[in-house]
Amino acid sequence: MGVMKRVSTIFRAKANKALDKYEDPRETLDYSYQTQLELLQKVRRGVADVATSRKRVELQMNQVQQNTDKLDRQAREALAAGREDLAREALGRKASVQTQLTDLQTQYANLQGEEEKLTAASQRLQAKVDAFRVRKETIKATYTAAEAQTRINEVFTGISEEMSDVGLAIQRAEDKTEQMKARAGAIDELMASGALNDALGGPHDDIQAELDRMGATSGVDAELERMKAELAGSSAPKQIGGAPGAADSVPQSGPSFSKDQPGPGGA
Amino acid sequence: MIIRIMGEGQLEVAESAIEELNKLDTRLEAAVESHDEPAFGAALEALLARAREVGTALPAEAIEPSDLILPREGATIEEVRDLLGDGGLIPG
Numbered sequence: 001m002g003v004m005k006r007v008s009t010i011f012r013a014k015a016n017k018a019l020d021k022y023e024d025p026r027e028t029l030d031y032s033y034q035t036q037l038e039l040l041q042k043v044r045r046g047v048a049d050v051a052t053s054r055k056r057v058e059l060q061m062n063q064v065q066q067n068t069d070k071l072d073r074q075a076r077e078a079l080a081a082g083r084e085d086l087a088r089e090a091l092g093r094k095a096s097v098q099t100q101l102t103d104l105q106t107q108y109a110n111l112q113g114e115e116e117k118l119t120a121a122s123q124r125l126q127a128k129v130d131a132f133r134v135r136k137e138t139i140k141a142t143y144t145a146a147e148a149q150t151r152i153n154e155v156f157t158g159i160s161e162e163m164s165d166v167g168l169a170i171q172r173a174e175d176k177t178e179q180m181k182a183r184a185g186a187i188d189e190l191m192a193s194g195a196l197n198d199a200l201g202g203p204h205d206d207i208q209a210e211l212d213r214m215g216a217t218s219g220v221d222a223e224l225e226r227m228k229a230e231l232a233g234s235s236a237p238k239q240i241g242g243a244p245g246a247a248d249s250v251p252q253s254g255p256s257f258s259k260d261q262p263g264p265g266g267a
Numbered sequence: 268m269i270i271r272i273m274g275e276g277q278l279e280v281a282e283s284a285i286e287e288l289n290k291l292d293t294r295l296e297a298a299v300e301s302h303d304e305p306a307f308g309a310a311l312e313a314l315l316a317r318a319r320e321v322g323t324a325l326p327a328e329a330i331e332p333s334d335l336i337l338p339r340e341g342a343t344i345e346e347v348r349d350l351l352g353d354g355g356l357i358p359g
Contacts, residue, residue, distance in 0.1 A: 002292040003299065004270070004335035007350050011336055117274060124276055127327035135330060157332035165273050169339075 011164060015157040025152045029136040032156060036129045039163055043122040046170045050118060053177045054111040056184050057104055063191065064101045068094055074207050081214050090207050100187070107180055114173045121166045132159050269331050270318055274339035277331065278322025288335075291317055299347055307344050315340055 001009075022028045071094040078086035135155050139148050268285060271277045280288070291314040298307035315337060325331065338347050 002289060003296050003347065003351070004288070004292050004337055007338070008271075008333055008336040010350065010352055012332065015332075121274065124327045128330055131328035131330055154332060155330050158330035161271065161333060161336070162330075165271065169274050 011161050012157055014164065015160040016153075018160060019153065019156055025149050026140050028152060028156055029139065032159060033129075033133060033136060036125070036132060036159065036163060039167065040122070040125055040129055043118065043125060043166060043170055046173050047115065047118045047122055050111055050115045050173055050177050053180045053184070054108065054115060057108045057111060057180065060184060060187055060191075061101065061104045061108060064097055064104060067097050068101065071097065071207070074211060077211055078207070081211070081218075083210075083214065086207060086210055093207070104187075107183070110176065111180060114176055118169060118173050121169045125162060125166050128159060128162050268334045269325065270322060270335045270337060271333035272315060272318060272337045272339070273342075276327070277325040277329065277333055278318060279325055280318065280322040284321040288314065288318060288321070299344055299351075302344060304344055307347075311338060311340075311342065 018032075019025060019028055022031070071090045075087040075090035075094065078084075078090060132155065139151050139155070143151060268280050268282060269277055270280050270288075291310065295307065295310040295314055298304075298310050318337060338350060
């Protein structure tokens, strides 16, 4: 019989079954209208729900992007400091974080698609519900029960078809957002635990710790050098029995002192 | 004739174009029966594309029952089986 025909036959059968429940077919109209309003509410909530999920994925995308940037920066720093092993580690992590980002981007596109579809469905349903309200009042006012029957059949079947259609769309969107929520929750947890990518400069960031340690080490080395120079400088004039002015000038004019300043700050 | 594409709305299609759509529909049905997912995807895509081509969209506020109903774009075989109400091995 063909898929098209079979599906429409099933939809029609459903509508007829619903119609048969009422003694006076005109009762169906009011009842159906109530159901339509409820469904419309549900669709609107569905749209809001999908939008919230999309926002959440967007936030996660931003966070993951920040991590990628950060790991990239760390790799550069490590490389500049001559630590290729550390740079390699940072780039390795960057690659795995980037996979997450691609995944999130796919999810985002999915949710955006659902949101658009649901928004369109909600607008279509709104227009149909408005039209139904007018038709329902006309049918009730103008026709006798017998005459109304055929018109009701038509109007009711049309609207119930639309409602099933939209109902399925919401259900699908709900399923999708549930999945997304579960995955988004899992990613949040991973981020919080630091397992995913030592995210957001938290205490678990060992690459940064290593870089800091290197910065600190070079700072210590520089200070040691400076102190050595200082001691050598100050002891020399003393031995010569030089004026105190000479000793004063050494720490002030020491070029290594001013060089140290940006060192630890930049690390 | 009025055709609904689920998730998209309704189209008015000239009687003369139905035969062609029916042929595409037969292919779709065969794919559903044989559970051939790739063939199903292609057949559905072709049928929807042709229906959109030959049809003109009904205004949103029109309330008409459809003569024919098409599954949504991207639907799976399982979804269509559910729509047909035969979910199992024995076709209704």
